[in-house]
Amino acid sequence: MAPPPRLPPLHALAAFEAAARLGGFAPAAAELCITPSAVSHRIRQLEAQLGEALFERSPGGVRLSAAGARHLGSVREAFDKLAQLAQGAGAAAAPARLRVGAPPTFARNLLIPRLPDFYRQWPDIEIEVAVQAPLQDKPPRHDVDIRFGNGRFDERPATRLFEDRLLVLAAPRYRSERALHAPADLQRAELLRSPLLPWRPWFAAAGLDWPEPARGPSFTDLGILLEAAASGLGVALCTRRLAAHWTASGQLQPLFALGLASPSSYYALVEPQAAAQRAEVAAFLDWLGNAFSESADCCD
Numbered sequence: 016m017a018p019p020p021r022l023p024p025l026h027a028l029a030a031f032e033a034a035a036r037l038g039g040f041a042p043a044a045a046e047l048c049i050t051p052s053a054v055s056h057r058i059r060q061l062e063a064q065l066g067e068a069l070f071e072r073s074p075g076g077v078r079l080s081a082a083g084a085r086h087l088g089s090v091r092e093a094f095d096k097l098a099q100l101a102q103g104a105g106a107a108a109a110p111a112r113l114r115v116g117a118p119p120t121f122a123r124n125l126l127i128p129r130l131p132d133f134y135r136q137w138p139d140i141e142i143e144v145a146v147q148a149p150l151q152d153k154p155p156r157h158d159v160d161i162r163f164g165n166g167r168f169d170e171r172p173a174t175r176l177f178e179d180r181l182l183v184l185a186a187p188r189y190r191s192e193r194a195l196h197a198p199a200d201l202q203r204a205e206l207l208r209s210p211l212l213p214w215r216p217w218f219a220a221a222g223l224d225w226p227e228p229a230r231g232p233s234f235t236d237l238g239i240l241l242e243a244a245a246s247g248l249g250v251a252l253c254t255r256r257l258a259a260h261w262t263a264s265g266q267l268q269p270l271f272a273l274g275l276a277s278p279s280s281y282y283a284l285v286e287p288q289a290a291a292q293r294a295e296v297a298a299f300l301d302w303l304g305n306a307f308s309e310s311a312d313c314c315d
Contacts (some may be wrong), residue, residue: 023061028090030057031069035079035087111295116145116157120238121281124260126161129306136302140295149211150235158296159303160284163211163237173282174300177307179254180274181217184267189247195270198223205249208233209240212252212279220275241267254280 033043034054044051062069069083079087117126122144130142147154149163166173185195185204193203198221206214206228218225232248234240237257244251245266251258254277261267283303289296 021064023064024057027057027061027064028093030054031061031083032087032090032094034058034070034077035083039076110139110141111293112141112143113159113295113299114143114145114157115159115161115299116147116155117161118149118163119146119236120241120257121161121163122146123238124257125281125307132306133299133302137295137298140298142299148236158285158289158293159299162282162284164279164282166282168282168284171284171286173284174304176281176283176303177256179256179277179280181212181252181277182255182258182274183217183250183252183270184241184244184258184262185250185270186245186247186266187268189244189250190268190270195250198271198273201250206231207240207243207249207251209237209252210235211237212254212277214252216278217252217273217275221271221273 030043030047030049030053033046034040037043037046040051040054040058044054047054058069065082065086067082067086068080069086070077071080115126126144133140133142145155145157147160154160154162160171161176162168162173166175183198183201189195189204194200195204201223208214208228208231210233213227214225215227232243234243237253240251241253241258241261243249245261250270251267255262255274258267262269283300285296285300
């Protein structure tokens with residue numbers, strides 16, 4: 016079996032390509048950070064192996080020969096393929112990165128516990144969770160943003176993640192001390208407030224013609240609202256899924272059988288072209304839909 020042909024040295028090919036592209040040995044030397052004599056030596060080494068002169072040399076400088084012009088295309092094609100190979104290897108090695116903005120309680124209690132399932136399915140996608148406070152006038156934008164509200168946020172389409180129900184919740188001791196057995200008994204309680212979930216819709220469903228509470232502690236974060244209720248500060252109105260961490264641990268108890276469909280819920284916002292053009296965005300949105308589907312949530 017004949018031995019494989021000896022490949023030209025890569026450094027000699029690089030010197031040849033640079034000198035041909037830049038029009039001389041000196042500029043090629045400057046680009047390659049070597050001396051002009053080193054460029055000349057490498058090109059002569061290549062010419063000796065090929066058996067052809069690649070440049071026509073004269074006192075005024077060098078000019079690409081006919082053989083050099085013929086070989087230049089092949090050398091550039093080889094370099095292009097090597098560059099594509101390097102880019103492909105880099106893309107395979109570098110995981111796709113996805114930035115997700117989310118309210119703190121959603122991130123802590125609903126998203127993070129489910130992320131191991133996402134990574135089992137998509138180990139090459141890195142999730143960066145950016146916690147953002149609710150009710151900001153112009154919140155920062157991310158690849159995917161989770162917002163709580165009625166679905167009208169900005170010009171981006173909003174996909175509702177799940178339906179939910181409103182519950183009235185209190186710490187067990189607070190409930191027993193104030194004998195909260197029926198909705199009307201709430202007149203003996205401190206009603207904790209949040210602009211995210213007003214009380215009036217629940218009052219109406221309970222048959223109570225009461226105005227929105229105008230006094231009492233108020234919280235812009237629903238997780239802090241629930242912590243306040245668990246600490247015995249008062250009674251909270253919140254969604255069942257968000258409160259599941261506190262009810263499962265026994266820190267909070269639903270007070271009444273009445274449950275009202277929540278007018279507000281969590282939505283995913285994303286630029287339409289991002290979902291179409293970026294596989295990691297589409298994968299995350301699809302996973303979100305499955306992770307919070309009725310059948311996938313043990314708390315339903």
